[in-house]
Amino acid sequence: MKMVSTQHLKSLIVLIVIFLLNVSTVYSIYEEEIGVKDWRLLNIGEFERFIELPASENTVIVQSRILNNIDSKYPFYSHILSSLDLNTGDIKWRQILPSQEHSFESLLYDDSLYILTISGGNNIRLWNKKTGSLKWYQKVQSVNDKCEGTITKDQVFLVCGGRDIIEVNKETGQITNQYLALEEITDKPLNIIGNSNQLYQINSDKVEFYQHTKGKKSLDKLKSIEKSLNEELDNWITGTLALNINDIIVTGRTTVHLYRVKQQKHQSFEISQFYEGGSGESVASLSYNGANQFQIQLTQSRVVLLLELSGETIKLVQKVNTKEEDTVPLKVVENGLVTRLIQLSGKNRLLVVSQDWSIKLISEGKVQWSREESLSAILNQEIIDYPQVSDISKLSELEYEFNETTGFFTHFARRLSTQFSSLLHPNRDNTPSTSSSNSISKMIIATTLSGKVFGISNDKGRVIWSFFISNFNNDNLKKLPLESSRMKIFITRKVIHYPPEAVLVYETLRAAGGQKQSRVLMHFNPLDGKKTGDDRIFNSEILHVALLPIQEDHNSHRNLLQIVLNYPVDQPDQPPIVYIHPWNEMTRKQSSVLKDISFYLIKGTQVQGYKIDNMADGKHGGFRPLPTWNLQLPQNQEIIAIGKSNPNEVVQAPALILGNRNLLPKYINRNLISLALYEKSTSQLVIHLLDSVSGEIIKSFVNVYSSSYVSIVHTENSVVYSHFDNYLHKQMISSIDLFEQTVKWNDYHYTPYLSQQEQLLIKHKSFVFPELISTLSLAITPKGITAKTILIGLKSGQILPVDKKFINSRRPYPEEVTPNDAEEGLMPYSPKLNFPPWFYVTYNISIPNLKSITSQGTDLESTSLVFSSGLDLFCTSITPSQPYDILSDDFNHLALILTSIVLLILAMVTKNLKSKYTIDKKWK
Amino acid sequence: MGLNLKENNSKKRWAIDLNGGGALPSSSSSTNSQNAISSNSSNSNIAPTGSNKLTQQQQQQQQMGEHSTQQSMTLKAKKGWELAKSPAKSIFMTGFFLWMVGNGINIFTMPIIIYAVINPIKAIFQTNKMFLRFDDLNEVLMMKLTYIAIQLVLLGITLYKCSSMGLLPITPSDWIYSLPIKTTKEFSSGSII
Structure with missing residues (x-):
């Protein structure tokens, strides 16, 4: 009896354990859905600063930045703090600082559990280094709110505005002491030396050292040393930093100076000593990398030298981008020049940051991991179909069979052998799409702010290929929203049975030799990223x-x-020249069709329309356009967004x-x-609807008390736009629908709109949206049968697909609903839109700084591929009207097959029985 | 219908009697006609004797015959009209049926609708055959027209039902696929510079 009860008890315990294990794995309703149909690529942005945690933790804390509002005229940076695993390069945690804090002053660590950051001038935060959670936040007030600090065992010590000394309690974040260290206002600020409470001030003739004591209301002067630099050198100083109270490093044009304060010694080292053949190079920047290491960057060839102060001398640790072979295995062509070089403790590990924003960890001469951080700032993207394996193999087989065989029998033998081999090796081709489990296989081609171009597969987000355009002009941030300064991709050939072709258009940097900037049209194969032809170069601005x-x-x-060039340069009365590319015998024959091509250019508040007219350059395909219309908008207004179909x-x-049952066209x-x-x-x-061929304004809508952030999307006959109403304090989304009268x-064909000829029926309605909207897009399906769906990108980083029927200007007011409206299925108007949380395609995750959403149709009409980019990349497939052309997962295929087989057998049996019966009957 | 045919047969027998010259009271029963034949044969036995009385009798018979022909024609016309108007009786029933089946399209309503469409059309095509034995009547055309008109009314009711069920392509929305998707001949694009 006892035996039985213990057995029962055991089985009960096992059951409880199994139950608890199951309970612990299921902690979210989205858990089983995330990652099934979608993928996410997490980024940290452009590398700025770092601190290495003790070797045992194998972690670096990285400070990085991303450009906010690329599409606006006033882009700014926001900063990110993240923790990277040094073994894998994965993100352990990531914190994005509020976007209003545009600067990041200090990143400090004191060998304890916490990290101190100073951002936005005077925002002090203490973070837990393990979890990334915030311990406290303090905003200090000082003269000009520019602080730097240091962190000690029990307090945080800050210097604000170069002369304000502030002590903050490390445990609570309370300010315990504050005083003004320097009486007079000076442009020579106090700087903190390393992780200490010592400060230095560099004056024109001397360097002075001070010390702060806890609780005291003034600084103690430690010592001052005369700078023994001659006048000429002083003019060429490129950087000064104090490594500690005893050592100051000053870089001149070609020399590194080391001042040893204790010994009152001055040593100087020629840069050419570290870098042979670089006598003519001048120093561009000097930066401190921690642990007595500093980095010197040279201007012309951007050689990076990592130097270390050891004992009496300065020692070269690493050098890259030199003319001789690099000591670090880096391909400059792939990643551009090295911008940051960091020697990590132990195992000869180097953290290398390149011009293309990539971060690589090189351990003992081998790349251990690399991160492509340029994907955090995507400028432009296109999605193309990746030819299926079957297509490619079938094509090659056909080619093989038909082109390389002679005679019927050999052809037949080949057919049999290829068929047989395809049976034996179904997946011969090692192309990316073989591993894809679903039928969707596409390639996302993206250009980035760093100048790197990527080909990303849609199944798991792997980078299939990439190339770096090192001379892409991304310098002028204010020009970024302009089309001309962006790197753009055009897919010029999409058909599946030909290799696709793409053209990359970009503007190059102004070369150092004073050469003119040029604009390049580069041809490449979007499937492998390889160049397919010669570049075409224009010297005029595109x-x-x-x-x-x-x-x-x-x-x-x-x-x-069609390429419109600013030639003749900046002559408003002369129309710009238009080039048609490629220009050859075949395109020359089409020149009559080109007369139907119009374009418009928006400069300030003036919109000018043109039409391609006479040929101006018969050799290269240049046309002189004819100005057709001009629209001068009020000077006090600014164009903030354009919507196109x-x-x-x-x-x-x-x-x-x-x-x-009538029609409304x-x-x-x-x-x-x-x-x-x-x-x-x-x-x-003001929203103007404009025909861009005739230049006539079809209709205008005015929204008062609006904010200046607007997003527009066009679908069929509708224009949907979002704006924030400052008076109601609500996010609005509005729909304008256009119909013909008869x-x-x-x-x-439509003729260009003319108000005298055409009367349109235009309806407009606004709705209150529950969350802030950052971008609007459209879900594309291959045939357009599936209900039109607007993809709403929210400020919170989530994506919500909304059926157009909700945002419909024809929704009648409840008191005016007619039976016809009910028959049509129009929902009565209600100003508030609300959607349940399971509508979000992003589940419970979010894409920080969500900027754009692109969609493309798939092989199935019900399904669209959605690719969104912000700081992270997120790609998923959505079914806006349910997967109506796909069998559900729980569909019983076996039952269907079995029933079919049984029916077939029964049919055959009964057929035989019947014939037997008729014969028997006839014999009787 | 079956009833009409029966009447038809009995009338035929009655007509044979007429040709034989015997004036007999109209009868529709078969036993009466049997008697009539026997009486007729007895009359023919008498006939060869010949006399004025006989011609008188014949005259009388003739007069009586003319009278009965007229009578029978009226009767025939009456029957013809009856036949022409007969489908009117089913208007109400068909209407009621169609009303009862509702506007849904399913496996139960479809046979009813199909029969209600096919029957009047079939009947219209068979009109001539139906009125074959009334061909000697003057009003036969009118009868046929009436018959067709009533059948058309029946068909009309069914078509109305079809239209309310949405089965008839009579609205513009049924022809939306022949409406061209308009495109623009011109192509325009633009940029902010």
């Missing part, structure tokens, strides 16, 4: 580039590009079916653009 819906000829399936969108239904004019104008003085937002059964 004003506009567009992919035309005209093909070179029927055989090549290559679309033409998505060229990938397919229109399925030209009209709406009303409840009384949609006005789907692809040349319709929407301009969002903002007037700062009155907080007025059904025209025999009209095949």
Whole structure:
């Protein structure tokens, strides 16, 4: 009896343990969904500063930055603090500082559990280094709110505004002591030496050292040393830093000076000593890398020298980008020049940051891991179909069979052998799509702010290829929102049975020799990132580039590009020149079709429309356009956003079916653009709908008390835009729908809009959206049958797909609902939109600094691929109207097969029985 | 329908009697007609004797015959009209049926609708055959027209039902696929410079 009860007890314990194990794994409703249909790539942004934690922890804390609001005229940086695992390069934790803190002053560590950061001038934070959680936050007030600090065992010691000394309690974050250290206002600020309470001040003739004592209200003067630098050298000083109270490093044009305060010694080292053949190089910057190491960067060839102060001398630790072979295995072509070089403790490990923002850990001459941080600032992206393995192998097989065989029998034998070999080795090709489990296989091509171009597979987000354009001009941040200064990709050939082709358009940096900037059209294969032809170079500024819906000829399936150049330079009365690319015999024949091509250029508040007219340069395909219209908008308004129709969108239904079964024809004019104008003085937002061929304003809408952040998306006959209402303090989303008055059964083309000829039915309604919107996009499906869905990117970093029927201007007011409206399925208007949390395609995760969402159709009509980028990349496939063309996962395939087999057998049996019966009957 | 045919047969027998010259009271029963034949044969036995009385009798018979022909024609016309108007009786029933089946399209409503469409069309095509024996009547055309008109009314009711069920392509929305998706001949694009 006792035996039985113990057995029962054991089994009960086992059951409880199994139950508890199961309970602990299921802690979120999204847990089993995340990562099934989607992938996420986490980034930290552009590397700025770091601290290495003790070797046992194998962790570095990195301070990095990302550019906010690339699309706005006023982009700014926001900063990120993250912890990287040194073994794998994975992010242990990541904290994004508030975007209003545009600067990051200090990152400090005191060998304890905490890290101190000073950002935005005077925001002091103490973080837990293990978890990244915030212990306390303090905002200090001082003269000009620029602080630097140090962290000791029990307190945080700060110098603000160069002369304000502040003591903060490390445990609580309370200010315990504050005083003004220097009486007079000076432009020579006090600097803190390392992790100590000692300070130095560099005056024109001497360097002075001070010490702060806890609780005291003034500084103690330690010593002062005369700078024995001659006048000439002084003018060339490129950097000064105090490594400790005894050693000051000063870099001159070609020399490194070391001042040993204790011994009152001055030593100088020629840079050429560390770098042979570099006598002419001058120092660009000097920076402290910690642990008595400092980095010197030289201007011309950007040679990076990592030097260490050891004993009496300065020793070279590492050098890269030198003309001789690098001591570090780095390919400059792949990653650009090295910008930061950090020697980590132990195992001869180097952390290398390159021009392309990549971070690499090199351990004993081998790359242990690398992070592509440029993906945190994507400028432009395109999605193309990756040809399926079957397509490629079938094509190659066909080619093999038909081109390389002679005679019927050999051909037949080949057919049999290829068939047989495909049976034996179903996955011969080692192409990326073989590993993809689902049918969707696409390639995302993205250009980044650093100048690196990536090809990313859509299945798991692996970087298939990348190349770096080292001379891409990304210097002028204010020009970034302009089309001309961006790096853009155009997919010129998409068809699946030809290798696709893409063109990359970018502007180069102004070369050091004073050469002019040039604009490059680079041809490459978007599947492998390899160049496919010679570059085309323009010396004039590119004003506009567009992919035309005209093909070179029927055989090549290559679309033409239109390039508008600022030539003659800045002459407003002269129209700019337009080039058609590629220009050859076949395109020359199409020059009559080119007369239907128009374009517009927006300069300030002036919108100028042009039409391609006469040929100006017959040799290179240059056309002189004809100015067709001009729109001068009020000077006090500013164009903040432009909405255009998505060229990938397919229109399925030209009209709406009303409840009384009549038709309401949609006005789907692809040349319709929407301009969002903002007037700062009155907080007025004006949305103009404009025909960009005729230049006529179709309709204007005014929103008063609006904020200046607007996002617009066009779908079919609708323009959806979001703005923040300052008066209601609500995020609004509005829809403008355009319809024609009468059904025209025999009209095949739209004529450019003219108000005298055409009367349109235009409806507008606004809705209150529960969250702040950062971007709007459209879910694309291959045939356009699936209900139109707007992808709303939220400020919180989530993506919400919303059926267009919710944001519909035809939704009737509840008191005006007619039976026809009910029959049509129009929902009565309600100003508030609300969506349950399971509608979000991002589950419970978010994409910080979400900037853009791109969508592309897949092989299935119900499914769209959504790729979004911000600091992180997130890609998923969505089914806006449920997966209606896919069998559900729980579909019983076995039952279907078995039933079919049974029915087949039964049919055959009964057929035999019947024939037997008839024969028997006849014999009777 | 079956009832009509029966009447038809009995009338035919009655017509044979007429040709034989015997004036007999109209009868529709078969036993009466049997008697009529026997009486007719007895009359023919008498006939060869010949006399004025006989011609008188014949005259009388003729007069009586004319009278009965007229009578029978009226009767025939009456029957013809009856036949022409007969489908009217089913208007109410068909209407009620169609109303009862509702507007849903499913496996139960479809046969009813299909029969309600096919029957009147079939009947219209068979009109001539139906009115074949009334061909000697003057009003036969009117009868046929009436018959067709009533069948059309029936068809109309069914078509109305079809239209309310949305089965008839009579609204513009049914022809949306022949509405062209308009494109723009011109292509325009632009940039902020």
